[in-house]
Amino acid sequence: MTPSRPFAARTASLVVAAARRKGNPLNPCFTWDDAKAADQHRLRQARDLLRSCVITVETKEKDFLTRAYVAVEVGRDERDYQPVAVALRDHREQVLEKAMSELTAWRQRYAELEDLADLFAVVDETIEARAGVPAG
Numbered sequence: 001m002t003p004s005r006p007f008a009a010r011t012a013s014l015v016v017a018a019a020r021r022k023g024n025p026l027n028p029c030f031t032w033d034d035a036k037a038a039d040q041h042r043l044r045q046a047r048d049l050l051r052s053c054v055i056t057v058e059t060k061e062k063d064f065l066t067r068a069y070v071a072v073e074v075g076r077d078e079r080d081y082q083p084v085a086v087a088l089r090d091h092r093e094q095v096l097e098k099a100m101s102e103l104t105a106w107r108q109r110y111a112e113l114e115d116l117a118d119l120f121a122v123v124d125e126t127i128e129a130r131a132g133v134p135a136g
Contacts (some may be wrong), residue, residue, distance in 0.1 A: 047071075050081040069094055100130050 019026035031037040053068035069081040072091040087095050107123050110116060 047081075048080075070098075096130075100127065103127065 013031040015026065018024055018032070019030050021027065031040055032114070040108055050069050051071075054065045055068045056063055067084055070084050070087045072087050072094055073083050074080040081091070084095075103123060104127055107120060107127070111120075
């Protein structure tokens with residue numbers, strides 16, 4: 001949705017307050033049935049919880065934290081949160097595609113930060129190598 005004039009609300013609570021009005025174009029973007037909204041909210045909380053779980057990986061060189069689970073698509077609009085090692089074994093291409101998509105989005109989001117030019121060069125090379133075509 002592209003607003004025809006600059007959108008003044010810049011906090012989530014202001015957006016919700018504005019969208020409550022029936023004629024507001026944002027109104028249909030929200031679930032106004034409280035029971036349905038509560039269930040959706042709990043599902044989002046569960047997904048957030050699963051995404052926030054980390055484990056410590058111990059190596060000879062150094063221990064580090066990493067995600068415990070990664071979401072893989074197992075059906076239409078259905079995700080299963082699997083241990084990273086399992087997801088890489090059973091759904092490697094899907095996990096790599098998602099990682100590359102997120103890397104590309106990150107690269108685009110911070111494109112104007114000239115301080116990261118050296119890092120962007122490495123990211124661009126990685127994207128090009130994975131895609132087999134020039135990035136950009």
